[in-house]
Amino acid sequence: MNVAVFRKAHFNAAHRLHNPAWTDERNKEVFGLCNNPNYHGHNYELEVKVTGKIDPETGMVVDLGWLADLIKQEIEHRFDHKNLNIDTVEFRDLIPTAENIALVIWQILRAHLPEHLELG
Numbered sequence: 001m002n003v004a005v006f007r008k009a010h011f012n013a014a015h016r017l018h019n020p021a022w023t024d025e026r027n028k029e030v031f032g033l034c035n036n037p038n039y040h041g042h043n044y045e046l047e048v049k050v051t052g053k054i055d056p057e058t059g060m061v062v063d064l065g066w067l068a069d070l071i072k073q074e075i076e077h078r079f080d081h082k083n084l085n086i087d088t089v090e091f092r093d094l095i096p097t098a099e100n101i102a103l104v105i106w107q108i109l110r111a112h113l114p115e116h117l118e119l120g
Helices: 024-035 064-079 098-110
Strands: 002-015 040-053
Touching (some): 040 098, 064 098
Antiparallel strands (some): 002 040
8 A cells, every 4th residue: 555745845936937939028928927027036835745655664655854854955955045047957948837846846856766656
């Protein structure tokens, strides 16, 4: 039987949602306030779900302390108090929408988890 465990974290970051292929009018129409040329910030709440079988030797799906440290090192230190468009490699050519931020975080964390665990 699979069991899911969760770990919460948060970070604060600035961004601008802007598609350079569009006109300024189209960007404002689609992205609204998030298209501010001077950027703006959000407080992001992150909830990481890891699913897998309980290890009979440890009684755990994953060591939650290890998971918290992974999130802190790989996500919080990378994105907290950063301008996502300027200060991060991940979003230099990727619009930092909530969906793309979630996808990037998933990719980063997935690379560090054992294959038998699911990240959702």
